Amino acid sequence: MIQFQKRVLDNGLTVLVHEDPSSPMAAVNILYDVGARDEDPARTGFAHLFEHLMFGGSANIPDFDGVLQRAGGNNNAFTSNDITNYYDVLPAVNLETALWLEADRMHLLDFSPRSLEVQRKVVCEEFKEHYINQPYGDVWHLLRELTYTRHPYRWPTIGLELKHVEDATLEDVEAFFYKHYRPDNAILCVAGGVKAEQTFQLVEKWFGGIEAGGRPPRNLPQEPQQLEAREKTVEAEVPVDVLYRAWPMCARRDHDYHASDLLSDVLSAGESGRLHRRLVMENELFSDLEAYVMGSLDEGLFVVEGKYAEGVDRAEAEAALEAELEAIRSTPIGEDELEKVRNQSEAHEAFGNVSVLSKAMKLCYFELLGDAADINQETDRYRSVTAADIQRVAREILRPERANTLHYRAKRAVPAL
Amino acid sequence: MPIPTTPPPVLDVQDVHFRQPERHELPNGVPVYAVGGAPDPILRLEAVFPAGRRMELPGEHGVGAAAARLMTEGAGAFSGDAINRMVEQAGATLKVRGGFDYITLHFHGLNRSLPDVLPVLRALIEDARYPDKAVANYVRNNRQKLRIREEKVDYLADIGMRESFFGTDHPYGYRMTDAAFAAITPEALRAHHKRCIATSKPFIVAAGQLDEKAMAFLTDAFGRTARGGLPEPKTPPSATPLDPDASAEARIVHIPKPGAVQAAIRFARPALPKNHPDYRRFFVLNTVFGGYFGSRLMSNIREDKGYTYGIYSGMTQFKDGGFWYISSEVGGPVCEDALHQVRLEMKRLREEPIPEDELERVRHYLTGSILGSVDGPFKTADTVRGILQGDLEMDHVQRLVDTIRTVTAVELQDMARRHLTEDDLLEYVVGHPPA
CATH class of the missing domain: 3.30.830.10 (Metalloenzyme, LuxS/M16 peptidase-like)
Known part of the structure; x- marks a missing residue:
């Protein structure tokens, strides 16, 4: 507290x-x-x-x-x-x-x-x-x-x-x-x-003596709802092909933010996250694969980013990724998996509230969000997310028709290992 | 209401209170340095094993780092998958990383779930398995990562400088290559673990809320099996072009990198040993030169000329040697002048005493930063680990504070004349524009 x-x-x-x-x-x-x-x-x-x-x-x-x-x-x-x-x-x-x-x-x-x-x-x-x-x-x-x-x-x-x-x-x-x-x-x-x-x-x-300026109005152009998938391929002198896929997600103040954040944890927090365990360790389709959210004040992004493993068929790897996303959309996660990501956020909060600087920064940020006192509600907010919430936001966010895919490809022929 | 015009007074920090850790000894003699005082029931521990590059066998490259990274990929009766699931299920984090001298196991978690992770932790300390598949995966991914890193001038400069400084076969100097990764075998990792982790004696730094649960956990995890010291390895002396008799050209290495928009510049010379009488005074001199944002290097090369986003100097200390370095990335066209300005700043410190107001600023800055380094259990624990890894004494903090308070400009100029010298200075640049 x-x-x-x-x-x-x-x-x-x-x-x-x-x-x-x-x-x-x-x-x-x-x-x-x-x-x-x-x-x-x-x-x-x-x-x-x-x-x-x-x-x-x-x-x-x-x-x-x-x-x-x-x-x-x-x-x-x-x-x-x-x-x-x-x-x-x-x-x-x-x-x-x-x-x-x-x-x-x-x-x-x-x-x-x-x-x-x-x-x-x-x-x-x-x-x-x-x-x-x-x-x-x-x-x-x-x-x-x-x-x-x-x-x-x-x-x-x-x-x-x-x-x-x-x-x-x-x-x-x-x-x-x-x-x-x-x-x-x-x-x-x-x-x-x-x-x-x-x-x-x-x-x-x-x-006290500094003059007020009047808060500047903020009328930012809002992003229209995305209706179809977008794709872009670039080639550059990089060593490895990388896949980036981003979907629009809710803003930081939205009541679904915590569930969306936990969704990314189920997919990718730590070594036991689904994407790492199945597609990096078991199937060896990617050498590195993670999911994370951009907790921005306006509508943010839910991002999956993966480096293809050496010599794999990219289409096969993408299909396997899509199958994982389909699994989390179609089947609620188990109690164990839910408890795991809740415990992780509880520890994250407890360890983040120790240094005087991180406390000062977080208090300011929560005040900007609406109320500095919410800093003490954060663990409860994560704890109250249910498996149904996570499935609901997965269906809402991870829609194929709202995916934005960037294929970052290596230009030169990479010498085989 | 008018805005005040008189600046507030600046007060001296009277007392830097370094709360020394409590030293406990587990039943098998493993020392635990405990720093309590966290607001929540949480534990962060670091178990530091003498198992880094320095302990690799002759000809082994990258075995320490791989043995560390793969410890969690299977141990005793647990698969890697089971280990990760059990640790993360408890909301805990476990990472094992290998360095030059040590392998460090980092763990943090909630005290209430410590019993859940105990069996896993014991297994991986005592009986890591290094499954073939996990090793192959590690090797493949690291060969790929290496290719990405080798595109970066800062990485190339760091490893190239170290290699030039220590020598290509020296444990601190060798660079990881594609072939070195390919040569890593599960057998070598198992042997390294057995020799340097399973039976060796680590030291442990624990911070958080050290209640009975936490202490029992530490005892059960690290204190139950016999552990002893290891024979000290024979580390060869560092190489190379730093020999004062070597020609100036041998001490200047410029590596081109086509397409680079910035050059990574590094300088290095041997560090003072920690028991050297000048050690602490040189620390103050380094701060003036390049050790903080207001340093000579930063003021000249970033704030005055705008050549770089940042430039720093500092010391890298290992058990058997180390170097003092300067590090920066600068725009290609200004590279030559940046190198020239660095040498000019060294010369200025040799030839002119530091003005009193600048020295006062550094004294206060350093005292404040030391006060910050012992603020709260986790920062205090970091400081304690640094002291132990550096083979320093617990009174190091106080002695440093005393030196900071009393060192004079005359002494610092003398330090510069002795230790900011150019006849043993290595200059190493990657992405140097062609002449």
Whole structure:
């Protein structure tokens, strides 16, 4: 049970505090309700580029990292299609320094051309390191483009192309900041060896004077329901043929999310998941095969991804995969299998609620979903999923006519082993 | 309400409280280092066996890693399928992985289901079977994975640098090849398991809520059969072009990689042994140079020039040697200048004392990160395992904190002159653009 207190400042900033007296550290997590889905299709990759710029100096602090390091802290951030999340972890005695830093850059970022120029280059190198200079590095560009025709999930957070990042201007940066980085569009959580009352006072002191911006309306183009299967084949200089198949699934807040997540666990969690056991170990049709969900805030994807085993007939392997999916659609899973995936999620939750940083991050995320207190309901929500629920969502999601298949093929003739 | 203009004061961390683990001894003498204090009844344990590459027989390549990975594929009366099902049924996770010195068994689960997994755990520690089919499957999949890895410049640079540093037949230096995977046999794996796991003495680090159930589980799993020490292997000294008498060319290796848009750059020189009097001061110097986000390397090569997403330096320590390294992926056209800037930053630390404000920042940063490394049972357990694997003493944390507080800029410049030298520095680049 994670206890916390919540207050909302006059400017709309939501503040959560979790006391963990056993920790000498404090974690400060700020979630901004903006992600790659909020980008202009002609300027993709901007939310992530902006995340880099948030470290480039603010009104009173030219060097964010230096000040935090001086207080014994470290920090990082990540951008997803839905959110941008920043965190600082430092000795609890220096909590106020982290609040000062985060408040200063929420109040007024220093929009310098130099910082923009350098971070544009850094992000372009990140693009090359992770998305170009890697076998299969562009797979999410291809798969998103195939599965989403209108919704902005059709591009990954790094952006559609290098050019969008290269073309970003200071005016774009400034406009983005004032639109999305206002207190009423953020959730702040402090967790660790702190006192709640004193923490609320410090947050009020540093953040209370920042002006609200009015939450920007979000009218994203919705994805029309998919009516027929889509398929795409690409060839590239990769060593092994890989199959990616993605189906639309419900959004994270949907009441079927937990059952869908457990469906992916039945298929693929651990070594005893059905796909691994039957198609990798027993039939040796794939060398690697997994299923997972994208728990995104709008309608997400249920993905199966498999590397074909050496020399197998791909059609035979695909047919065997389809037979496994048919089995889970047509027959309810047994009590044992259900208990297994429930136990696994219980352990996952228990181990995930230990460090002060993961608690702070999760509290912010659950607050964004609707209510931070739901963090304590998560195990029960998984526990209450039934075998019938899993069969129902399997039938709903894993429809052949809604499948999106990407065949990623090796271009050159691979020398036989 | 106005926004305050006076920055808050920064306080010194007065005390880094490292809660030392409780040391228990199981009936057969196996030591357990226990760190309690988790909020829920959960257990995470790591059993660390002296069974990595270092313990392979002469000529064996990849046997330690395969013996580890395949331990769960059949043991005693249980098939691999049964093992995985029983462990996962209990909501637990079990992974065995082989490294350079050790094979480590990682287990975590809910205390209430520990009795359900006990028979499985005992079987795989005492009597792993290595079925032919599972071994063949492992070999085939790893040959395939190798082909994917060998497309990546960072992988090629890491293994190539290690090979150049230690030598091609050295247990820390050899690279896994298609032929090496193909040569792995079930007999070799069984022999390795028997010699290095079934009867050898591991050490165990356990964290979570260490109630009676958890302690009884540890005793029954690891404490019931006789276990003894192993003869130390004769590890050959590391090779090679690091010999100060070798020509400069021998210490610069540039491997082209057609189609690469980035070059993976690595530098390496011998690490200081852990008992070296400069060890802890060099740790502080490394932090200044490339050991944190505000380092000289990161400030120059990422934040000033935008050549890379990241550049780091650090130490890789094994039982019989190790290296200090620099690692980064940079854009092809800026590769030459990046290499030049790295050497320039080394020179700067040799020639100029670190300014006091920078040193103060590093002191606070390091103290905070050490405080974080002993925050909560799991991080504390990780720190304990690092101490034990590194053959360090439990007072290591305190001694490190003392060094961080007292080391001076003059001492650090002296460290740089002694240990940030270029006459024994290996430069290894994969994807280097043609001149």
